[in-house]
Amino acid sequence: MTHPTPASEFGTLLGEAPVMAILRGYGTERTLELSRVAWSVGITCIEVPLQSQRDAETLAAVAEAAAAEGCVVGAGTILDVNAVSFARSLGAAFTVSPGFDPEVARASLDAGMPHLPGVATATEVHHARRFGLGWLKAFPASDLGAAWITALRAPFPDVRFVATGGISATNAQDFLYAGASAVAVGSALSDTAQLNLLGVLSRRKSGV
Structure with a gap:
């Protein structure tokens, strides 16, 4: 049984910013601080x-x-069904996983939360797409390379990729030009120089 997830769902969560923030292991106070920084430059979608x-x-x-x-916040590194319900109870609006697990995806969608699974091969993209997922996380993006996005967009033109892993202000534009619908950044939010460039990117319409 498939659960269609229209491309517009994550497009709506991202708003007009093709940039998503990942805030891992900072603790509550620092994460709130960085979240407000992200919101101030137009990044409306955050993963914790x-x-x-x-x-x-x-x-x-x-x-x-x-x-x-x-704005919205989602729960990342969701590895099992129990984590899905826990994330929902904490106020998560969506879930993200490092890989594609149909049971996790189904649980998230059934709970009303869009799901973004990690993919790194054409086979994984194919299976996630057949399941009904329209948005996928290209992970680890820096290892896959921007050319991977271009190559996979050819056979799967309807799939939207969020490039994740090793993304900074210096290479984000490369992945967007290659066909990624969005990029996910982490430590770059605490670097003023990178933040200024990310702010410019976040104000660019995603076209999704």
């Missing part, structure tokens, strides 16, 4: 990886703050 009780507290706090800003 959920791997510990500390992360759970952070996710809940950021989800509450995001709601007040009209």
